[in-house]
Amino acid sequence: MALPQFNTGLGEVTIRHLSKTFTLNGQPLPILKDLNLTIRSGESLAIVGASGSGKTTLLRILAGLEEADSGDVLIDGRRIRGVGTERAVIFQEPRLLPWLTVIDNIGFGLETRGVSREESHLVSQRYVDLVGLKGFETAYPRQLSGGMAQRVGIARALAVQPEILLLDEPLGALDAMTKISMQQELARIWKEEDVTTVLVTHDLEEAIFLADRILILPREKGGEPLLINIDLPRPRDRSASGFVRQREELLGLFGLH
Numbered sequence: 124m125a126l127p128q129f130n131t132g133l134g135e136v137t138i139r140h141l142s143k144t145f146t147l148n149g150q151p152l153p154i155l156k157d158l159n160l161t162i163r164s165g166e167s168l169a170i171v172g173a174s175g176s177g178k179t180t181l182l183r184i185l186a187g188l189e190e191a192d193s194g195d196v197l198i199d200g201r202r203i204r205g206v207g208t209e210r211a212v213i214f215q216e217p218r219l220l221p222w223l224t225v226i227d228n229i230g231f232g233l234e235t236r237g238v239s240r241e242e243s244h245l246v247s248q249r250y251v252d253l254v255g256l257k258g259f260e261t262a263y264p265r266q267l268s269g270g271m272a273q274r275v276g277i278a279r280a281l282a283v284q285p286e287i288l289l290l291d292e293p294l295g296a297l298d299a300m301t302k303i304s305m306q307q308e309l310a311r312i313w314k315e316e317d318v319t320t321v322l323v324t325h326d327l328e329e330a331i332f333l334a335d336r337i338l339i340l341p342r343e344k345g346g347e348p349l350l351i352n353i354d355l356p357r358p359r360d361r362s363a364s365g366f367v368r369q370r371e372e373l374l375g376l377f378g379l380h
């Protein structure tokens with residue numbers, strides 16, 4: 124049986140003259156200032172920057188959960204208005220439905236789109252396998268570890284076949300060992316799924332491990348964002364000299380060594 128096709132675009136994201144200012148205690152708090160960037164179809168972009176630099180704000184604007192003051196976000200040349208099925212968002216905590224099993228959590232989005240239960244199970248099984256949860260299909264969220272729950276969240280997001288996956292510190296709450304194995308899995312999954320991804324992280328090593336390019340949001344208001352190409356071969360090796368050099372360079376940009 125063919126998988127249901129919801130999205131047929133390429134998932135290219137164009138950000139044009141995007142600006143956002145919040146108001147805090149009656150004072151304007153500029154967060155994003157005339158940001159311009161094209162995220163290529165299938166590219167993985169990491170967004171890093173100090174706490175409060177606007178990473179989540181930018182991701183929420185791309186998701187359509189927040190409005191910019193000015194500027195546009197276009198997907199495959201079309202201006203976005205609010206949320207859309209071609210985009211899926213993964214937050215730090217997976218927000219699973221506690222009364223549904225793993226496979227039903229993964230298939231939830233499909234069923235709300237009118238896919239039959241039988242077909243949804245077939246599709247969901249593929250994503251159960253992809254995220255390495257074979258054998259846990261009938262488990263409930265309370266029976267899963269943090270890393271497993273996050274995998275279900277990733278599988279649920281991928282099951283509806285988004286063109287663009289938006290992730291806000293998806294591995295931030297995991298312990299160091301689980302985090303490294305999840306990073307390896309994400310690298311593998313992204314290679315297989317060919318989805319455009321935007322990953323917010325405060326972990327520079329994670330950004331270098333996963334991203335084609337890294338957008339560094341400025342710490343000081345009025346500073347310019349930086350865009351860095353990560354031209355390291357894949358699969359990436361954290362101990363390779365190129366990786367270590369890249370990490371040093373990035374730490375240097377943050378004034379951390």
Ligand SMILES: Nc1ncnc2c1ncn2[C@@H]1O[C@H](COP(=O)(O)OP(=O)(O)OP(=O)(O)O)[C@@H](O)[C@H]1O
Nearest residue numbers: 145146147154173174175176177178179180181325
């Ligand atoms: N709804 C809001 N109203 C007012 N100010 C806001 C609002 N949302 C975010 N801000 C402010 O915008 C700035 C950027 O917030 P944002 O959540 O985008 O930062 P971040 O880079 O994701 O930080 P962190 O690494 O801590 O998650 C912060 O100074 C925050 O106080």
Ligand SMILES: [Mg+2]
Nearest residue numbers: 178179180291
């Ligand atoms: Mg944030």
